[in-house]
Amino acid sequence: MARTIRLALKLVAVAALAVCTAAAAASSLKAEHGWVRWLPANLPAAGYVVIRNDGDKPVKLTGADSPDYGMAMLHRSTQKNGSDSMEMVDAIGIPAHQSVALAPGGYHLMLMQPKHPIKPGDTVRVSLHFDDGETLQVTWPVRPANAQ
Amino acid sequence: MTFPMFRRLALLALCTVLLASCSPSAPPWQLNDVSGHLPDLQFDLTSDTGKPMTAADFRGKYVLMYFGYTHCPDVCPLTLVHLHLVMQKLGAEADKVRILFVSVDPARDTPPVLHQYVTAFDPHIVGLTGTPNQIAAMAKRYRSAFNIDAKQANGDYTVSHGSIIYVFDRRGHARLIGNSTDTPGTIAHDLQLLMRQD
Numbered sequence: 001m002a003r004t005i006r007l008a009l010k011l012v013a014v015a016a017l018a019v020c021t022a023a024a025a026a027s028s029l030k031a032e033h034g035w036v037r038w039l040p041a042n043l044p045a046a047g048y049v050v051i052r053n054d055g056d057k058p059v060k061l062t063g064a065d066s067p068d069y070g071m072a073m074l075h076r077s078t079q080k081n082g083s084d085s086m087e088m089v090d091a092i093g094i095p096a097h098q099s100v101a102l103a104p105g106g107y108h109l110m111l112m113q114p115k116h117p118i119k120p121g122d123t124v125r126v127s128l129h130f131d132d133g134e135t136l137q138v139t140w141p142v143r144p145a146n147a148q
Numbered sequence: 149m150t151f152p153m154f155r156r157l158a159l160l161a162l163c164t165v166l167l168a169s170c171s172p173s174a175p176p177w178q179l180n181d182v183s184g185h186l187p188d189l190q191f192d193l194t195s196d197t198g199k200p201m202t203a204a205d206f207r208g209k210y211v212l213m214y215f216g217y218t219h220c221p222d223v224c225p226l227t228l229v230h231l232h233l234v235m236q237k238l239g240a241e242a243d244k245v246r247i248l249f250v251s252v253d254p255a256r257d258t259p260p261v262l263h264q265y266v267t268a269f270d271p272h273i274v275g276l277t278g279t280p281n282q283i284a285a286m287a288k289r290y291r292s293a294f295n296i297d298a299k300q301a302n303g304d305y306t307v308s309h310g311s312i313i314y315v316f317d318r319r320g321h322a323r324l325i326g327n328s329t330d331t332p333g334t335i336a337h338d339l340q341l342l343m344r345q346d
Contacts, residue, residue: 037221037225038268039218039221039225039265039268040264040265040268041218041260041261041264041265043218043219043221043261043265044219044221045221046221046222046225071302075222077222077223079223079311079327079328079329082292082293082310082311082312082327083293083294083308083309083310083311084216084223084224084308084309084310084311084328085297085306085308086220086222086223086306086308087306104222104223104225104226104229105222105223105226105328108221108222110221110222111221112304144268145225145228145229145265145268145269146225146228146229146232146268146269146270147229148229148233
């Protein structure tokens with residue numbers, strides 16, 4: 001009897017693994033090298049990540065949210081005529097078979113209103129939403145203000 | 149090779165040689181030289197420790213100055229990280245340098261907030277804030293435009309601000325300008341050159 005149960009459990013585990021692997025393989029979007037630059041005094045922080053689209057169709061990152069912050073917005077910094085500005089963007093396109101970097105001085109995720117004290121060394125959870133209906137759930141390390 | 153083409157090439161080569169021999173030696177600066185074109189360091193503001201501060205407090209120091217604000221999570225940190233790396237490259241000589249982070253958002257940038265912000269980047273940074281009029285006068289003096297953008301529904305707002313990093317010598321003379329696209333190596337190179345000249 002015990003033997004049968006063990007065998008049944010093993011079969012369930014194998015099946016679950018297969019399902020998970022299939023789900024992971026189905027996604028052509030990857031979010032890599034993500035991190036957050038910590039700022040003190042509950043100031044808005046910036047999140048950075050490289051999004052890779054291995055699919056045959058372009059996709060758009062259309063929004064984000066995080067259980068650790070009250071609000072997350074897509075932003076872009078621009079420098080022109082000797083002036084630095086920051087603006088909200090509705091979407092960030094990722095062409096087929098290409099990567100787009102959200103990196104310092106350009107696109108970034110503005111993370112506002114931390115829901116609990118966050119400090120360098122912590123990790124935060126972020127969900128990235130795409131126009132094809134997919135959501136990537138990622139966990140990013142929080143680095144010091146002066147991290148490169 | 150046809151004769152006209154050869155002639156053109158020969159002419160081009162000759163011009164290149166002439167130009168190379170006539171041009172003065174390359175300027176030593178990698179940043180832009182603004183000596184005599186911008187006013188000396190002068191201000192009357194409040195430091196991040198809440199003390200009144202003027203340019204006289206920085207005589208004898210090389211000064212790097214940048215306009216920004218603390219609700220700026222991307223480009224201001226990027227610039228301050230570059231300046232932090234400059235300080236690291238300078239090693240012991242970093243003590244001869246101070247970085248002034250002048251807030252263009254005095255309504256939100258109280259000395260305590262400014263203090264937490266600047267000390268998170270580098271111990272050589274001094275945050276400066278003041279009344280809106282003081283800040284406007286300071287920005288005008290250095291031809292640095294800033295604009296407080298329209299408030300969003302939740303009361304947040306962004307501020308557009310100058311991207312220039314100003315370099316002043318030990319006597320407070322404006323000498324060079326750069327911005328966050330200049331590498332820390334470039335800025336450190338010019339600071340070391342400035343120190344050698346004095």
